[in-house]
Structure formats: C-alpha cells, structure tokens
Amino acid sequence: MDNSEERVTATDLGLDSSIDYLANGANLGIATALNQGVARLIAKGHTCALLFDQDSEPSAALLTELPRTLLAERARDARVAIVGPAYEDARLGGVAPFVRFGCLKLQRIVPVGTQPVEVDFLITSGSCVNLRVWHHIGPMEEALFIDFVDLEWCIRAKSKGYVVLGAPALRLAHELGGEPVRVFGRAYPGHGPVRHYYIFRNAVALILRGYVPWRWKSTELVKLPCRLVIYGLFMRPRLTHLRLSLLGIWHGLIGRAGAL
Structure with a gap:
C-alpha cells in the first residue's frame, strides 16, 4: 500500500508481477493502508500478515521465523493476536526493550532468551498479526490516522481477551522517527x-x-x-x-x- 501523493504503477517501480501493489495517490494514513493490505490478504485466504513500513529492514530470517513463531504460539493458545520482534535503532541506543504498562512509568523488559513474553503493545512494523481473530478485534482505527494506531489496536485486542507477544530472539532493524x-x-x-x-x-x-x-x-x-x-x-x-x-x-x- 502506497500513501504517496504521486500515483505510480507497479511497472513504474519495477515490482515483480506477483506483488499486489495499491497506489492510493494521497496520504490516507497508516491505519487505512494497513487495513487495505490486511483486507486483501484475508480475501486470498491467508491467516497471518507481516506488517512493515519504509523505515524497516527485515532480514530473510525474520520473514521466515515470525510466521513460524505465530503459528507455534497460536497452536498453544488461540487467543494470540500478534507477535513481534525486538527492534533495533542504533541512533537511539540499540535494541529497544519490550514494554508493559506500569503506574506512572513503563515497565521495560529486556529481550533475552528464546521464549515469547506477554507484553502490552508492539510497534506495527515487524509485527505478525493473527488474521483468524482480526474481525473480532476489528481493524486499525483509521480516525487516528498516524501515531498510537498500533498501541490502540493492541490495547483493544487485550481488552477483548487476546494476547500480545514479544519474540526476544528475533530482531528488526528499524529507524523510529526522524533524526534524533x-x-x-x-x-x-x-x-x-x-x-x-x-x-x-x-x-x-x-x-x-x-x-x-x-x-x-x-x-x-x-x-x-x-x-x-x-x-x-x-x-x-x-x-x-x-x-x-x-x-x-x-x-x-x-x-x-x-x-x-
């Protein structure tokens, strides 16, 4: 999904014919773009979605291991809504911790070990969503447009009894925002x-x-x-x-x- 104002085609960008490319021709917001992509995956019968934005550089291993991790965790607990790696931004000091909410201060969980840990939210980029529960949780909130879209979706999922998991063994190279x-x-x-x-x-x-x-x-x-x-x-x-x-x-x- 391309939210740039310049409307181009997949051929213009040199994309493979197997890629389903949608040019919105306007900035409709990150939530709308994500919902568009997920809707197309669900229509084609897929049960999980990997979400990325332009600031991320996923490795080949991550593209393989994230869906595997979701499938394994979903087999153990059907309530798993989303799984995501720890992201690494060298400009901000390296690998970011996972987060749980705490009174007046976030609880930061250092990503160590191999077993997924329950967290309160994940950033959108690099996350792997369980599409089997998408309709029950609902789509990303388009009215937010950008910022806190991922947090709101995770909070909504948890409010409905679903689980958000961080995968400490997996890493995503990701730049959060502009120049710090x-x-x-x-x-x-x-x-x-x-x-x-x-x-x-x-x-x-x-x-x-x-x-x-x-x-x-x-x-x-x-x-x-x-x-x-x-x-x-x-x-x-x-x-x-x-x-x-x-x-x-x-x-x-x-x-x-x-x-x-």
Whole structure:
C-alpha cells in the first residue's frame, strides 16, 4: 500500500508481477493502508500478515521465523493476536526493550532468551498479526490516522481477551522517527511539527477512553508535559512545534479526528 501523493504503477517501480501493489495517490494514513493490505490478504485466504513500513529492514530470517513463531504460539493458545520482534535503532541506543504498562512509568523488559513474553503493545512494523481473530478485534482505527494506531489496536485486542507477544530472539532493524535530538545526553526520536500534532492529539484522545488502562494513562500524563517542553525548546522551528502540539491537545479534547 502506497500513501504517496504521486500515483505510480507497479511497472513504474519495477515490482515483480506477483506483488499486489495499491497506489492510493494521497496520504490516507497508516491505519487505512494497513487495513487495505490486511483486507486483501484475508480475501486470498491467508491467516497471518507481516506488517512493515519504509523505515524497516527485515532480514530473510525474520520473514521466515515470525510466521513460524505465530503459528507455534497460536497452536498453544488461540487467543494470540500478534507477535513481534525486538527492534533495533542504533541512533537511539540499540535494541529497544519490550514494554508493559506500569503506574506512572513503563515497565521495560529486556529481550533475552528464546521464549515469547506477554507484553502490552508492539510497534506495527515487524509485527505478525493473527488474521483468524482480526474481525473480532476489528481493524486499525483509521480516525487516528498516524501515531498510537498500533498501541490502540493492541490495547483493544487485550481488552477483548487476546494476547500480545514479544519474540526476544528475533530482531528488526528499524529507524523510529526522524533524526534524533539529544536532551541532557538522552536521545529522543525527532519528528516534524505535524507529526507532533498527531502524537498529542491521539494521546489525549486515548486518555479519554474507558477501555484504555489507567496504567498507560498515568505514564502519558507524566510524559505529555515533558514532550511539550522538549518539542518547544529543542526542536526547530520551536514556535511551530509548540503551536501544533497545543493544537493537537485541543483537538484531542474536543474529539477532532482524521487528517489534519
């Protein structure tokens, strides 16, 4: 699924004829693109989907082992909704831990060993989704457009009794966001002002939802003012970052959704 505004064909890109390529001709949001791809896989009878975006570089081993891991875990527990690897971004300090929600602070799980571990959410890229339960959980929420789409889907899956698993033995090379910025020696993913609008808007929107656990809400309530300071002071143009971040907070409070 291609969300770029320039409408091209699979032939223009030199893609193999076996690739099912869809050019949207506009940025419809990551959730819409993922839903389009999953719908085509389900229509063809597939029972799992590997999801990636342009910032990821999956190895051949990952493409093989992720579906195998999902099939093995699904055989043990039909409630498994999604399995994902630990991602590695050298710009942000190497392999990122898996995450569980905790009061005021995320619980970080170092990816060691070979046995999958239950976590609270996975990033979309590199994840392998169990399509047998897709219709019960529901598609990705298109109104969010981008940011927290993966988190909301995982939270919704867990609220319906499904399981989210991290595979510590598997790795994905992935760049999270743009060029990082350093604040007091710590690297933070860098994004443009519009992306920060979506981060704030969707965080506020999810905080207002009943099925979203309070443990996650508590960590976001701590992070939001910190993000606002970092974006407003350390990312340029400062006023644009600050203005769109505040606009995102306002639109989250009043229920504005979709594309900005």
